[in-house]
Amino acid sequence: MSRSFDELLARVSECSKKKVAVAVAQDSAVLEAVEEARVRGIADAVLVGDAEKIAEIAKNDNIDINNFEVIDEKDNVAAARKAVELVHNGYADMYMKGLIDTKSFLKSVLDKEVGLRTDKTLSHVCVFELEGHEGLLFLSDVAFLPYPSLNDKVNIIRNTVEIAQAVGIECPKVAPLAAVEVVNPKMPCTVEAAELTRMNDEGEITGCVIDGPLSLDIAIDQEAAAHKGANGRKIAGDADILLFPDIHAGNLVYKTLTHLCKCKNGNILTGTKAPVILTSRSDSKEVKVNSIALGAIVAEKLR
Amino acid sequence: MSRSFDELLARVSECSKKKVAVAVAQDSAVLEAVEEARVRGIADAVLVGDAEKIAEIAKNDNIDINNFEVIDEKDNVAAARKAVELVHNGYADMYMKGLIDTKSFLKSVLDKEVGLRTDKTLSHVCVFELEGHEGLLFLSDVAFLPYPSLNDKVNIIRNTVEIAQAVGIECPKVAPLAAVEVVNPKMPCTVEAAELTRMNDEGEITGCVIDGPLSLDIAIDQEAAAHKGANGRKIAGDADILLFPDIHAGNLVYKTLTHLCKCKNGNILTGTKAPVILTSRSDSKEVKVNSIALGAIVAEKLR
Numbered sequence: 073m074s075r076s077f078d079e080l081l082a083r084v085s086e087c088s089k090k091k092v093a094v095a096v097a098q099d100s101a102v103l104e105a106v107e108e109a110r111v112r113g114i115a116d117a118v119l120v121g122d123a124e125k126i127a128e129i130a131k132n133d134n135i136d137i138n139n140f141e142v143i144d145e146k147d148n149v150a151a152a153r154k155a156v157e158l159v160h161n162g163y164a165d166m167y168m169k170g171l172i173d174t175k176s177f178l179k180s181v182l183d184k185e186v187g188l189r190t191d192k193t194l195s196h197v198c199v200f201e202l203e204g205h206e207g208l209l210f211l212s213d214v215a216f217l218p219y220p221s222l223n224d225k226v227n228i229i230r231n232t233v234e235i236a237q238a239v240g241i242e243c244p245k246v247a248p249l250a251a252v253e254v255v256n257p258k259m260p261c262t263v264e265a266a267e268l269t270r271m272n273d274e275g276e277i278t279g280c281v282i283d284g285p286l287s288l289d290i291a292i293d294q295e296a297a298a299h300k301g302a303n304g305r306k307i308a309g310d311a312d313i314l315l316f317p318d319i320h321a322g323n324l325v326y327k328t329l330t331h332l333c334k335c336k337n338g339n340i341l342t343g344t345k346a347p348v349i350l351t352s353r354s355d356s357k358e359v360k361v362n363s364i365a366l367g368a369i370v371a372e373k374l375r
Numbered sequence: 376m377s378r379s380f381d382e383l384l385a386r387v388s389e390c391s392k393k394k395v396a397v398a399v400a401q402d403s404a405v406l407e408a409v410e411e412a413r414v415r416g417i418a419d420a421v422l423v424g425d426a427e428k429i430a431e432i433a434k435n436d437n438i439d440i441n442n443f444e445v446i447d448e449k450d451n452v453a454a455a456r457k458a459v460e461l462v463h464n465g466y467a468d469m470y471m472k473g474l475i476d477t478k479s480f481l482k483s484v485l486d487k488e489v490g491l492r493t494d495k496t497l498s499h500v501c502v503f504e505l506e507g508h509e510g511l512l513f514l515s516d517v518a519f520l521p522y523p524s525l526n527d528k529v530n531i532i533r534n535t536v537e538i539a540q541a542v543g544i545e546c547p548k549v550a551p552l553a554a555v556e557v558v559n560p561k562m563p564c565t566v567e568a569a570e571l572t573r574m575n576d577e578g579e580i581t582g583c584v585i586d587g588p589l590s591l592d593i594a595i596d597q598e599a600a601a602h603k604g605a606n607g608r609k610i611a612g613d614a615d616i617l618l619f620p621d622i623h624a625g626n627l628v629y630k631t632l633t634h635l636c637k638c639k640n641g642n643i644l645t646g647t648k649a650p651v652i653l654t655s656r657s658d659s660k661e662v663k664v665n666s667i668a669l670g671a672i673v674a675e676k677l678r
Contacts, residue, residue, distance in 0.1 A: 202635055218554075218562060251521075251626035259521060261623060288630035289657070296634065299657055320564060321624040323554035327591035328631045331599065332505055354592070354602055 073240030075207045077336045084365050087372040090115040093164035095152035098125035099171040105360035107135045114365050120155035122146045148172050152180035159346045160186045165371035168349040192343035193227035197235045203334035210313045214322035222264045231342045232313050233280045238373035247291035247311035248284030261317035283307040338362025376543030378510045380639045387668050390675040393418040396467035398455035401428035402474040408663035410438045417668050423458040425449045451475050455483035462649045463489045468674035471652040495646035496530035500538045506637035513539050513616045517625035525567045534645045535616050536583045541676035550594035550614035551587030564620035586610040641665030
């Protein structure tokens with residue numbers, strides 16, 4: 073079980089070498105991240121895009137382009153299509169966004185012929201290592217599904233449990249979060265949290281322990297949980313997966329962590345045939361490398 | 376202008392000495408907080424409740440009860456009514472919750488005869504000093520109003536601006552937060568954020584600058600704001616007030632800050648005739664003392 077990004081990276085080195093296909097790779101930040109991933113033995117990369125521009129950027133960044141496979145395709149949409157097809161066909165193990173808008177990138181992910189669509193709902197998983205908190209935390213959904221329905225939440229949980237299991241947490245604890253820890257009929261997310269808990273109790277959602285609604289302190293702080301007398305609950309400060317009521321709550325907590333707390337993080341899109349790395353331009357190189365490592369771990373599990 | 380709790384406490388010492396009336400004061404944590412507030416010259420206290428129990432707890436905590444005015448009233452509801460009346464009549468400057476359930480306490484706050492009700496909406500303001508972030512941040516509403524309507528949000532802003540001004544921020548910058556920084560008709564809170572911004576532009580909400588919808592990074596991180604090209608906005612990393620879409624988003628961010636970040640905080644209920652201190656049992660003594668200090672500053676302004 074990986075309890076930190078260092079442990080997760082160590083775990084990657086035990087897997088067979090993975091390959092990431094990059095859509096529209098002519099981007100300095102992306103090239104630096106895939107170079108770092110290559111040097112650290114996390115994954116090789118196939119760079120699809122404008123070969124001339126890719127070579128020029130690599131030269132400026134002191135990256136030896138000969139260490140990469142490059143496929144020349146100047147049109148962005150065609151480049152994304154080629155890159156995703158490499159993953160679809162099993163030549164590459166994961167798919168990464170380069171200098172292409174998110175909408176076009178997602179269109180390639182969902183392409184019926186060459187994409188990575190499955191019958192699952194797509195969702196976003198963000199993995200955090202936080203200073204002063206033991207173990208990794210899996211947050212969903214902070215970036216992709218705006219107002220998940222109960223059914224979407226079931227799918228988010230299934231997707232996220234799969235990622236947590238890939239990282240070695242056999243039976244992750246899932247906390248459907250709210251401002252309160254009791255069901256309040258006037259707060260729909262608390263009613264849904266209780267329903268998800270019932271579905272888990274009755275075997276409709278398996279491979280995890282669900283206990284909600286939970287406030288954040290009872291979910292992740294054992295001392296606070298004990299203080300509030302939550303010791304009898306299935307989750308008392310030891311949650312692995314935090315399920316958010318909606319994208320606003322999720323994204324605001326995500327940005328609180330990344331901008332105000334000491335943490336490491338990485339994230340992938342899941343519910344796809346292979347892991348999709350959809351980091352944002354503002355993410356640091358470390359976040360991109362962590363995301364590739366997370367993708368590699370998940371790809372190993374999906375093989 | 377107070378940019379930290381140390382500065383805020385220094386400011387309190389320049390005000391006339393304030394008095395806090397405590398409802399049902401037979402609680403060790405509350406007595407320790409009012410004793411600390413007394414010793415540090417922040418406020419004196421009138422303790423209403425079971426005088427015998429109050430004396431016993433004080434003795435166990437090495438607090439000299441002779442430094443306090445004690446009013447004996449063994450019935451909790453009657454004690455709250457007596458305590459709030461002291462504030463209503465101007466004998467005390469603020470009202471604090473002791474060992475009484477929140478519902479009964481709020482009932483005393485809203486009592487038409489002796490309570491602190493005004494024509495304003497009640498809302499909760501939490502003030503944070505965060506390591507690595509310059510200046511104080513005012514969060515609302517993280518604890519009281521579950522799903523504020525547009526009109527509620529106008530009132531929350533008016534209440535919170537008053538608190539920020541009491542602390543010395545003449546024209547606070549208000550960020551109505553969301554997961555995104557553009558209006559999306561499918562996300563109601565972004566539409567309301569734009570409407571609040573328009574109301575401010577057209578002079579319907581004054582004494583502040585409102586700019587939303589804003590993601591948290593653009594609201595509070597100047598570097599991120601510059602990176603995302605938000606320099607032309609009225610708020611670019613320099614927000615003072617963070618307005619949350621609903622209580623879940625607000626409370627989850629609040630608990631992320633208090634449980635995972637290095638911070639100081641204090642909070643009061645506002646929209647009342649005098650400040651109301653409604654800290655929770657799990658709040659530390661420091662949070663309670665900070666809240667009394669915040670109440671003292673606001674009471675000075677309301678005189």
